[in-house]
Structure formats: structure tokens, C-alpha cells
Amino acid sequence: MNSLPSHPGPPVTVLGAGLVGSLLALMLAQRGHSVQVYEGRPDPRRAGYTGGRSINLALSERGWLALERAGMAAPVRELAIAMHGRMMHAPDGTLTFQPYGQAGQAIYSVSRGLLNQALTHAAEQAGASFYFGHRCRRVDLEAHTISLQTTNHQTKELAYLGPLFGADGAFSALRQALQRTDRFNYSQQYIDYGYKELTIPPGANGQHQLEKHALHIWPRHNYMLIALPNPDGSFTCTLFFPFEGETSFASLTTPAQVQAFFAAQFADAQALMPDLVEEFFANPTGSLHTVRCGPWVRGQAALIGDAAHAIVPFFGQGMNCGFEDCRILTELLDQQPSDWPAVLAAYQQQRPPHADAIGELALANFLEMRDLVADPRFLLRKKIEAQLHARFPQHWVPLYTMVTFSHLPYAEALRLGQRQEAIMRAVMQDPTLTADNWEQRLDLAALAQQMATAG
């Protein structure tokens, strides 16, 4: 999409030049808006990429649609590696591959840093102005000013004359200001698990040492290791692990303990991790939390992306949800291009329930990933659901598919998923149902019919 002639509307201020802030700036600049973006980190094109704690991400359908609307799907596809399913690693090294969807469906591993740079660059090309090294410390919602701290420790006060978007992440300065206003609901809830990033480097010839086109999971009930492929032949691994308890970050305090634990649980991964011990003790242990808040909009100020709805990473939807925020906001803007109050009111009306829903789904998917994917009954259930989907695609779409490969609003996916869960729990209660007899024993049409009546 080419830039339109300059829009007569007020200038737009965006806090944060992360993934969502950059995409939003791009989409608004493409519509002719004057856009200023303030970002605390230095320009990654000069300083190298420094921020953000997770170095790769899984792009799925919702993210792609937003990128397409911004004309960015093609360039981003160059950076992305398709992952067609989950490759599960048993303790003895046995591999089980489970496709994510139908043939051709995949989620895409992409480097956060490269994606961010591509979006920032495109937004600048479209006319947005980026001010790196300008961290927003305080927003005065009454005076309509933002207080910026520069990398050389100067403080600047700026007035914002038009809409102010807080795309400034899970610890948003705009949200802190909103939290001090009357009747602002807010919640931040941590889970008892932390994470640690580790690396499987490329092989001697630069090749991937595990199947490249899969998301690898080592599910171990109370914890798990995952690995996503990078273009340079490496994998970024993440250990999701309890902070406290018998087997936990607190209990692994020596190199010998770490080696013994990996030898027992992740021997095949350990064999590919020459720097395991160094990385384990050098890399920080991250924490994981869910933010829910509202209203997102007060006057001209609005939250978007993680600032509005930080979620845990277990459904791979954090970025995708933030990109969908941008897509929906700009659709509303296209319906009434010169009426920001109406656009923001509609955004506040429509979007928060879906952020709540994906927040809930993301928490629930942790249980599925760490626990259930290692369970033969779970695999049988997935097989039955896949068959239901294949035979009755109108009435039975697996939850994972609704979330990952569709644009169905998240709250609707949550509702239908809960209905499926009730139906499948009843089916799986029969202990005599097995992989050998389910096709004879189950009336799939009747099960699909139950979903059909669920609307």
C-alpha cells in the first residue's frame, strides 16, 4: 500500500516502537496520519537488537492477516521458517510428530529483532517519525503531556494533541497513568513458573540439528522444554520450569545438578547443547504474567498490544493478538476516518473481551503443552477430534485451529472450545475406548451435531 496524501486529522503519538507500536505506526502512516513514535531503547539498526526477552516468536494466521493489510506479508515471509507441527521428544528420545492442522497449515518461527526492524523501517518509509532513546516515564492525562527520558538522562515534556497510543508493553507507562484514574480495573497475575532461554547451535555445516520445520517439545508433566528453529541453523530453546519446589530453578544450583537433570530428562537436547551449563547460569530466569485491565480508552489515550493485555506465551498468540488489535483498529478507522472518538469508543467496545479470552486460553494451553501432549489418551483424543474436523469441518474445528488458523474472535473460540471440551470429556470417560476401536464405537455425526446446535 502506498502512502496517501497527508490526512487532515490530528497528529498521532505512539509510545513504544516494539512489534505492535511499529506496525500501528506503519498502518496509520499509510492512511496519511502524522505519526510520532517514542521508544526507550536505542535504534536497533545502530545499536543491535537489545530489547525484548524472547528472541523468536511464532507467527500465525491472525498475525499474517494484519501484516498483509500493511503490505508486509511478503517481506516477512522471507524471514520466517514454517513449522508444520509439534515434534514431541520422549525421555528415551522417541519422537512423535503431530501436525498442527491440515496439509499446508503451519505456524512460522520468526526472529523478533528482524521482524521489528522490518516493521520500523517500513513505518519510517511510510512517513512515521521514530524517536529512539526516548523512554516515556510519565503520562499526564489531565495536561495531555508525556514526560520522556532520553538516553543521556535529559527529561523532555511534550504535549500530545491527538490520539495517544500506549504500545509500550507489559510494563506500560500509559497504563500506569490510567491505573491512577478512578474506576480503572487492573490485574497482574504471575504464574509459579519461570523460563530460561538456551541454545542448540547449528551443526558443523551450518545445518539444523533437529527437524527444521517443527516446533519441538519435551513435555515432562510438571515442566517442559521447547525449541524453535532460526534461519542460521540454530534453535532457540526455552525451559519452562517451576521457580520453587523439589525440581525447580531453586533446586538446580550447581553445574553437576544441571547436567544430571538434563541427562535424565532431555538427553537428546543436552547432547546438542555444548554451552548448556554456561547459558543456564548466565541467562536470566524470566517470569511470566497475565495483565488484564480496562477501560483501555480514556479520552484520547488508548492501550494496545501487551500494554493492554500481556499474556503467557503458551498459545503463541501474544504478538498475533497485538497485530490483530492493529488490524481491527484500522478497520474501524477506515469506517469513520475522521472521527477518532468514535473509533476509540468502538475499539474499547469490541476488543477487550477477546483479549481476556486469549489470556485465559494461553494459561490453559500451558497445561496442555507440558502435560497432556505426553499422554496417550490425549493423543487419541486429538486423533478423534482431527477426524471430526475432517468429516464435519463446518461443525467441528479444533480449538487450536480456531485460535491459530482462523480469524474467529477469540471469545467465540473460547466458548466453542469449552463446548468441545465438555463433549470430548464425556467421550473419553470410557476407559475401553482405544486407538483400535474408536472408529467403530463412536458416532461422530452425533458428536458433530452437538457442536452444530452450539451455534
Next chain:
Amino acid sequence: MNSLPSHPGPPVTVLGAGLVGSLLALMLAQRGHSVQVYEGRPDPRRAGYTGGRSINLALSERGWLALERAGMAAPVRELAIAMHGRMMHAPDGTLTFQPYGQAGQAIYSVSRGLLNQALTHAAEQAGASFYFGHRCRRVDLEAHTISLQTTNHQTKELAYLGPLFGADGAFSALRQALQRTDRFNYSQQYIDYGYKELTIPPGANGQHQLEKHALHIWPRHNYMLIALPNPDGSFTCTLFFPFEGETSFASLTTPAQVQAFFAAQFADAQALMPDLVEEFFANPTGSLHTVRCGPWVRGQAALIGDAAHAIVPFFGQGMNCGFEDCRILTELLDQQPSDWPAVLAAYQQQRPPHADAIGELALANFLEMRDLVADPRFLLRKKIEAQLHARFPQHWVPLYTMVTFSHLPYAEALRLGQRQEAIMRAVMQDPTLTADNWEQRLDLAALAQQMATAG
């Protein structure tokens, strides 16, 4: 209790000289601790009482026990007016009295300002130092400093060398600092109802114009008015009312609308409110929220009272719960007088679940007060429960009694209350059960037995 000789332990810093801060300072000073209290408001003994939004409160058993431990029960009883039950006012002016408990049981209306002054004065007498006009703006948990703003706009930085208690209320500065630490869970949730304080002045001879020894309620399903007696013959009334909607603060915008609404709904109260319209438009509309957070303790810093667990006022337990915090904390301190880390760890271990429980009970009691007390089926149910309690006092204690007239931990009261709720919901499902036949039809021993097995 007389002051003990000076305690060898570290000095204790308390933020906030409200009800909980003052009682805590008193109880610690009585144990020989050196206590400094910093309060943003001016000294009420010089400036008159200015802070706090609710001018009277209902003291009940938990509050009294804490006051007794501090040697303050007798002086406070001088200030308090017993309320033996709820006096319900129907739209046509019909009165129904419902005792709160057994004969002699009562809750006590007390002026927040007078109670606060009595506690502050006693704490000073016991050796605590109070610094009024010193508002804590910021706590640095790493550097162990607090930043205080004085009434003449100076800023002071002070180091705290021992325990730091945040008794600084629903908008606590200490809690704001904790919220920025990793893995701190926090939630603030507003309800859609606001409140407005109104006055029924004393009669011509200074007498109370409604029954003095009752808490008056005008339950109107979607909203309610309440009134508590003051020693000067007046009543403080509070209207709990939706912010938005057909009948709401937003819909009553003219004096004529207010008068017409009160005439239709609260005619008997309106007749006693000569300044209704002036007060309605002059007094602020307050908002109501619940704060849940944790952990309350980080290092030497600990939250107490509303700072840890602001709750809605509908069970009359906000102050009582804060006073119980002080009672339990000092019991722990008496068990291990010179080990603050152990005391704070035990406090953090024991207390938060009970604050969560009373927060939930307070939200639920709003429904009961505004809605159910006006319902004849509800009154029948209360009668049955009262009889169950009279005949089987070991096994059936009404929820209100457990919360208000006992020291049973709140979480236990919540659990038993939920069990009673399930039993009574089943009983009341029979539409043919009436006030005339329930004594013949119900097997009370069997109902009580169901509770007995609930432990």
C-alpha cells in the same frame, strides 16, 4: 497494658496514621518497640478530621478483640452506639426489624474521626512518634528509603532500618513500590456502583429521628440507602447507587429529579433530610473497589489493612479485618519477640487467604443487602437459619454471625457459608414452603447434620 521497657529490636516505621496504622503503632509501642509513624494528613487534633471518606463505621467482634488487646476497648465503648439489628424500610414506610444475632449481640456505630484520634493519642502516650503532614510518595525497597513530602512541599529522604509497615490505605505508596517488583500479584476491581453520603440531622431537641439502636436499610433491589446513628443525634446516610443506567447517578442531574426519586423510593428518609438536594450535588460520588495482592511481605516491608486488602463496605468488615491483622501480627510477635523475619514470614503465610475471603464475602453481601433483605423468601430463610442456629448452635452458625460475632478465620467462614448456601438453596426450592408450615415440614436436625459432616 503498660509500656514495657524499651525493646532492643530495630526501630519500626509505619506509613499511615489512619485506624490501622495508629492501632499497630500502639500495639508495637506497648511491646517496647521504637515506632515512627508518617502520615500525609495534618494532625487531626489541630486541623480537625479531614481524611477518610466514610465518617462512621461499624465495629464488630473482631475489631473489639484487637482493641481489647491494646487496652482500648473501654475508652472506645464510650464513643460507640450499639446497633442490635437491621431496620428495613419498605417503600411505603413499613418497618421490619431483623436482629443481627442473639440477645445482647450488636455491632457498634463509631465515628471514624473520634476513633482515630483516640488510637493516635494512645499510641503517642505509649511512646510512638507521629509525623503528620509527611506524605510518603515513594519507597525504594533496594535502598531501604522512603521519600516524604511535607505539607510545605519539602521532600525528605529517610532510611528505614527495621520493619516498614504500609498501613497507608487503599492507594498505598508501599504497595505501589511492591507492584514494580517481580512476581507481585495485584488486582484492583471496581464495582459499577458509587456512593454518596447524606445526612439526617438531629431532631429539634437533639434526639435521633429514627430508632437509634439499629442500622437502617432501604433495600431497593438495584440500589439501597443505609443510615448509621451518630452520638449527636444525627444519622449518616449512604446511598449505594449505579453510576450509569436508567436510574443512576448519571440520570439524576436536577434538584427536581433528585426530589422526585427520593419521594418515590425513600419518602420517610426524605422527610428527615432538609438539605438533601444541596448535599446530593455538593458531596462527591465515591467509587468502590476491591484490592487483592501478594506477597504482602518483601524483605522488611509488609502491607497491612486496606493497603493489603481494600474491600467493599457491605459486610462492615474493612476496619475489623485491619484490626484483626494487627491482633494476629502481634500474637506472632509475642511468640517470637526478637525475630522479625520469622514473624513477617508467618504473617505472610497465615493472613492473606483470610483477606481474600472477606473481600469475596463483602462483594456477595452487597447482593444480600440491596436485594434479598427486601424479599419475603429471604426473610423466611433467615428465620429458618435462626432456628437452626438456636437448636443446633454447634453445627449451624449463620454466615453473618461467623463473620461478625466470632473470630473464626474468614476463609473458614466463607467455606462453611458456601456449604450452608447449598443446603438452604435446596430447602428453599420448594415453593410451597411458607412461614406457616416450615416448622412442621422441615427436619432441622437432618439439615444441621449436613453441616456437622462439613466439619
